[in-house]
Amino acid sequence: MPIRTWMSAGALLWLLIWTGCGNQTAELPAAGAPPAVKTPVGPVPGPGTQPALALNPYSQHAEALTEGRKLFVWYNCSGCHGGHGGGGMGPSLRDQSWLYGNSDAHIFGSIAEGRAHGMPAWGTKVPEDQIWKLVAYIQSLGTPREPQPPQ
Numbered sequence: 001m002p003i004r005t006w007m008s009a010g011a012l013l014w015l016l017i018w019t020g021c022g023n024q025t026a027e028l029p030a031a032g033a034p035p036a037v038k039t040p041v042g043p044v045p046g047p048g049t050q051p052a053l054a055l056n057p058y059s060q061h062a063e064a065l066t067e068g069r070k071l072f073v074w075y076n077c078s079g080c081h082g083g084h085g086g087g088g089m090g091p092s093l094r095d096q097s098w099l100y101g102n103s104d105a106h107i108f109g110s111i112a113e114g115r116a117h118g119m120p121a122w123g124t125k126v127p128e129d130q131i132w133k134l135v136a137y138i139q140s141l142g143t144p145r146e147p148q149p150p151q
């Protein structure tokens with residue numbers, strides 16, 4: 001291996017060590033701050049869209065849930081996640097297990113940014129308020145608030 005490759009590998013290692021130590025306190029969120037949205041390991045398709053709000057403005061709106069349900073079918077989320085989000089080619093959104101977290105901001109991030117293993121990014125196509133309605137709908141799945149639950 002040429003010497004320059006070794007040198008840059010050494011520099012990279014040093015950088016990893018350097019960034020791994022010392023900077024930890026800077027990452028702690030301030031008290032009362034919303035939790036930081038963790039970026040998944042691996043390539044993330046689409047732009048790094050962050051919601052302007054950390055909490056869903058629609059979480060308590062019954063009408064928004066019904067609209068979220070419509071959007072879920074309209075954008076064909078159901079094509080991959082199942083008619084009622086029970087899973088298909090994409091993972092179930094009704095069960096208790098989450099690959100990327102189930103907080104408002106996490107689900108928003110999954111939809112807006114896309115996720116590495118086959119989840120398209122919607123942030124450039126779907127307006128933010130519609131993404132929030134989808135988040136509200138997804139969080140209602142399996143609860144008494146779910147609009148048009150499976151029979």
Ligand code: HEC
Binds near residue numbers: 091097119
């Ligand atoms: C082409 C198929 C496809 C479509 C269409 C699709 N998804 Fe996904 N989705 C996936 C796959 C596959 C994953 C898992 C990605 C991974 O493991 O990295 C995923 C992951 C997710 C997650 C994260 C789940 C978790 O466990 O953390 C959410 C939320 C989600 N999708 C919502 C949606 C919504 C809302 C729509 C419609 C706007 C949609 N998806 C459309 C395939 C799809």
